[in-house]
Amino acid sequence: MTRIELKIKTERRAPHGRRRTIRSLVGRAAIYFMLSAFAVFYLVPVYVLVVTGLKSFEEASLYRMWELPSNPSLESFRKALLGGFGFEGIAPNLKNSLMITIPAALGSALLGSLNGYVLTKWRFRGSNALFTLMLFGMFIPYQSVLIPLVQSLMKLGLYGTIPGIILVHIVYGIPITTLIFRNYYATVPTELVEAAKVDGAGILGIYRRVMLPLSWPGFVVAMIWQFTSIWNDFLFAVTIVQDPLVQPVTVALNNLAGSFIVEWNVQMAGALLAALPTLLVYIFLGRYFMRGLLAGSLKG
Amino acid sequence: MGLLDRLRWKRDKIASVLFLLPSVILVGIFVYGFIGWTGLVSLSNWNRLLPDYTLVGLRNYFKLFIHPRFQIDMHNLAVFTGLFVTSSLVIGFLLAILLDRRIRGEGIFRTIYLYPMSLSFIVTGVVWRWLLNPGSPQMGSAGINQLLDRLGLDFLKSGWYTDPRIGIIAVAIAAIWQMSGYVMALYLAGLRSIPEELREAARVDGASELQVYRYVVLPFLRPVTLGAVIILGHISLKVYDLIVAMTGPGIGFSCDVPAYFMWESAFHANRFARGAAIAIILLLMVSLLIVPYLIHSLRREAQV
Numbered sequence A: 001m002t003r004i005e006l007k008i009k010t011e012r013r014a015p016h017g018r019r020r021t022i023r024s025l026v027g028r029a030a031i032y033f034m035l036s037a038f039a040v041f042y043l044v045p046v047y048v049l050v051v052t053g054l055k056s057f058e059e060a061s062l063y064r065m066w067e068l069p070s071n072p073s074l075e076s077f078r079k080a081l082l083g084g085f086g087f088e089g090i091a092p093n094l095k096n097s098l099m100i101t102i103p104a105a106l107g108s109a110l111l112g113s114l115n116g117y118v119l120t121k122w123r124f125r126g127s128n129a130l131f132t133l134m135l136f137g138m139f140i141p142y143q144s145v146l147i148p149l150v151q152s153l154m155k156l157g158l159y160g161t162i163p164g165i166i167l168v169h170i171v172y173g174i175p176i177t178t179l180i181f182r183n184y185y186a187t188v189p190t191e192l193v194e195a196a197k198v199d200g201a202g203i204l205g206i207y208r209r210v211m212l213p214l215s216w217p218g219f220v221v222a223m224i225w226q227f228t229s230i231w232n233d234f235l236f237a238v239t240i241v242q243d244p245l246v247q248p249v250t251v252a253l254n255n256l257a258g259s260f261i262v263e264w265n266v267q268m269a270g271a272l273l274a275a276l277p278t279l280l281v282y283i284f285l286g287r288y289f290m291r292g293l294l295a296g297s298l299k300g
Numbered sequence B: 001m002g003l004l005d006r007l008r009w010k011r012d013k014i015a016s017v018l019f020l021l022p023s024v025i026l027v028g029i030f031v032y033g034f035i036g037w038t039g040l041v042s043l044s045n046w047n048r049l050l051p052d053y054t055l056v057g058l059r060n061y062f063k064l065f066i067h068p069r070f071q072i073d074m075h076n077l078a079v080f081t082g083l084f085v086t087s088s089l090v091i092g093f094l095l096a097i098l099l100d101r102r103i104r105g106e107g108i109f110r111t112i113y114l115y116p117m118s119l120s121f122i123v124t125g126v127v128w129r130w131l132l133n134p135g136s137p138q139m140g141s142a143g144i145n146q147l148l149d150r151l152g153l154d155f156l157k158s159g160w161y162t163d164p165r166i167g168i169i170a171v172a173i174a175a176i177w178q179m180s181g182y183v184m185a186l187y188l189a190g191l192r193s194i195p196e197e198l199r200e201a202a203r204v205d206g207a208s209e210l211q212v213y214r215y216v217v218l219p220f221l222r223p224v225t226l227g228a229v230i231i232l233g234h235i236s237l238k239v240y241d242l243i244v245a246m247t248g249p250g251i252g253f254s255c256d257v258p259a260y261f262m263w264e265s266a267f268h269a270n271r272f273a274r275g276a277a278i279a280i281i282l283l284l285m286v287s288l289l290i291v292p293y294l295i296h297s298l299r300r301e302a303q304v
Helices: A002-013 A017-053 A075-082 A091-121 A127-139 A143-156 A162-185 A190-198 A203-214 A216-232 A235-240 A249-258 A264-284 A286-297 B003-042 B059-065 B068-099 B106-118 B121-131 B143-150 B167-192 B196-204 B209-220 B222-237 B241-246 B258-267 B272-303
Strands: none
Touching (some): A017 A264, A017 B068, A017 B106, A017 B121, A017 B167, A075 A264, A091 A203, A091 A264, A091 B003, A127 B272, A143 A162, A143 B258, A143 B272, A162 A216, A162 A235, A235 B258, A249 A264, A249 B241, B068 B167, B167 B222, B209 B222, B222 B272, B241 B258
């Protein structure tokens, strides 16, 4: 019955006559035009980054920003990486960013997974309230913890060090990774856990043998999310790490771009290099990136 | 339950607490403990390099409220937040409903709209500082202004961040560029979760396409809008990196915001108490936005 009705409806909605076809064609064209216009708006900065990065110093000027390079070369990228007259390159900082981002993303994902497991499969009185209290940490302006953070890291001898900033990113990553894993484990049937309990498995055994093998999608989402936000962090890095040799790439890029000695083409090449890792992650693993985005916004 | 079972149950109960313990301790100290500590600093007399915890009451706050720079900052923050949140919502919603109309190449469009979200605000700031550089009277227009010239839209030309009247608006443009695709993704996910039968039913009842949006789609998307406002709002209140990379505080603090003033107070000028007071004010503003939302979701979950 419903199927027949639906069929009638679609028939009624089908455009009849030439006039209607033309009108809907114009409408379609307008939609594609608007979508393309927005696409141009979003792509303009990348165009400028790439084109300027490929230019020489003589060509890279404010007034010739839109022109294509007459003689494209990778020289600016080399300079941005290795440095030039009067400035340091960002190659060591890219390495620092990797050394910070990977362990911190792993650490916070692991803690998030433990928390998500307990908060979904071993709930206790007040566990939801505890989760909400944790979640609050995700939204705070980090300015409200910076002064004590610097004081404490100094006392612990971790101020200005890579382990120090890794610790900071692990701790402030706990709320979001807990949220991601809690949402993810909520989709794992509780019967699996109950069955393992009946078989005599304990809390750790169930985690290792039942949950962990099922967890990789959760880990992918949490790791990608954490990789992106830690790689892109500036506030913690600029506050905690003063030594240019220890700073991650966001701070180094800001210094590079703030220096009057450094040519525009080198600045743009540096910006592109700093953006590349997260950009590649987004392009190739966009599906998981999206899931992290949605987890961060709409609660489970 | 046998004795053995009961023992095991008890053991697992304790173990489950142990699983959570590291995170609870870390978050307890690094979030709640440090917020309390910052609150204490904001009530103290610590306005030089070495700590001084002599309590002075709310003096730092009172001084802040009459501080000209802080007043400009709050005004800028209001302008920035208003423009950034509403524009991102409107653009994001528009893109989502356009993309929802069975578009060929939807995946490509979506990728293009969303990629800025994966970039650091520092990268965004570096690029947009260049794009919105207005040029000079001697050399003519540069960047976006030059583009507007060529398109015959020169009435839209502006001094952007070099114009003290609208500096903060230029920063908002860069922020909208970065975050509006995110709102698109949220709305698109929301649109896709509306059962097609619902829209179809409205059409059968004789609703026009516009009415379908007004009476079916929009009410359905209300939670998405709420979520987006909260996410955008808290990002907006915290904006800092973008301003560092793009403009700095600007002429007459025209691009300055409280988060920037906080950092300069504490870590450049050693006025830790003032910095802490600004940080607490920021935290209170974010909390006004977030806490009702968190409590609401906690209650909703308790009902389930």
